[in-house]
Amino acid sequence: MENRVLGRTGRNVGVVGLGCWQLGADWGSVDDDVALSVLATAVDAGVTFLDTADVYGDGRSERLIGRFLAESEHDGITVATKMGRRADPHTSDAYTLDAFRAWTDRSRENLGVDTLDLVQLHCPPSEVYRRESTYDALDALVQEGRVAAYGVSVETVDEALDAIIRPHVATVQIILNVFRRKPLDEVLPVAREHGVGIIARVPLASGLLSGKYDEHTQFAADDHRSYNRHGDAFDVGETFAGVPFEIGVAAAREVAALTPAGSTTAQLALRWIIDQPGVSVVIPGARTPDQARANAAAAALPPIDEETLDGLRGIYDSAIRPHVHGRW
Template identity: 65%
Template sequence: MEQRAFSRSGQQVSVLGLGTWQLGADWGEVVEDDALAVLDAAVEAGVTFLDTADVYGDGRSERLIARYRAQRPDADLLVATKMGRRLPQEPENYHLDHFRAWTDRSRENLGVDTLDLVQLHCPPTAVYHSDAVFDALDTLVAEGRTARYGVSVETCAQALAAIARPGTTSVQIILNPFRLKPLEEVLPAAVEAGVGIIARVPLASGLLSGRYTPETVFGADDHRTYNRNGEAFDQGETFSGVDYATGVEAAAEFARLAPSGATSAQTALRWIIQQPGVSTVIPGARSPEQARANAGAAALPPLPPATLDAVTELYDRRIRGQVHDRW
């Protein structure tokens, strides 16, 4: 699989990675053996980049990755984790003592002395403008707790603030055919600064798979049930902030843009991969078959200009009014 670099760090990542929120919590239950099978299928398909967080299943996702790495010491993986959501998202909680405690816990969960990459996990906007926060992150690197650091953001304004910080290796941001705003300023700024872009929520919480209907029911423990209006965390994390009914209709239109032999999900992933500035895209998977299918998007030929134009037209007509000015 194609490898791309985080230019500031030189770290290499597969253009198709694996997000492991699903393996920890909030997407319905995934038993441990099934989770390990998903990891193995992704790695066998060429994935070298895994994204996790200390709060995914209260560390379960990190521990599953550690168990898998112990079973597969030959796998050359770069694992990114996230920190900052173990306490209320208040600016005063983002300081060096907490960073040390959080990274020490993740190091233990992942079974490593030094984290490959740690990311602030969607902190409040004020955090991105705090010199003390970024001094503390630099200290984590100097102390060997993490090799590099990045941020995961909710808004484009937050992304631009993070990119301006010289120590930022990567910015993780929602980017998919239902969330086009990052194309305007964020991706060009990242290219100019040499900051990697990690595209998350690439299938709009599964909407862009084209498999859901107005009658689809999600489990009570699935964020697509309990966070549709932002009840538990930022609404943009669930269906990219698009209301479900609109999303289902727009996804059906998007599915008709898929080239012969490709699924709707693969088409969405291929669209993201070819956006200038994207380093890697991190779809989740709950089965080995899904992990392999997602990875297959990396082998698809680039989408033609007519398809790219059709995606923009669909977004402008059906989606823009709901999400563009919010994030």
């Protein structure tokens, strides 16, 4: 698999990583044995970047990754976690150095490591990105050896731009996919200029871009694709990339029609992200080993041809842009 430098971390990572939210919670049930098999399959397929968070299953995702790393002989794996969503209430005042220490200590225990490879602020209130004290506290974590590097996970392009200009921010994680294109013009060029890595999340728009759903698809009650369609639990942009489900299903059919022979629609959507200048790694989730293997295979596809790119752009402009472009 192609490797790229992960921004200011200086680490080389495979261009397709693994998002591990689904191994913790919120995507229906995934038992421990299946979760460990997903991790093993992804790494065997060339994945070297795992993204998790302390809040995914209240630490379950982190603990599973820690168990996998302890039981396997794979070297060169970078694990990124996130912190902040455990704050109650979730306000900007909760983002203090003492809280950072407590959150990272818990993640270090869950993952079984002394130093976290990369910790990211987990979509905090926008004010947090603008405060000097935030970055002073994050710098302290590095100085104390709790973390090797830090980054941010954001909801909006404005939050990304606030963080990118900070001298020690290593990475920005942002929603980027065929249905969420705004970062291409407003974030990726600035990140490249500053040497900041881009981690592209929600790459398949919560599965819409697999092309496998229709208007009658139902999801489990404990799946955010059921309970967060209107943003009742967290930012609605995290569910189907903020695209209304029925509109997304129809647009995904058009994307599927552009998929070249020998590839899946999901692989086309992942390859589109890989082709964007400035992207360090894309982090699709997987609930089965087969999904993990197929996602990793997207890295071996050739770059997308201009005709297909034009078609994808047209689908966005006609069907998706009015629903998402101005919001995030």
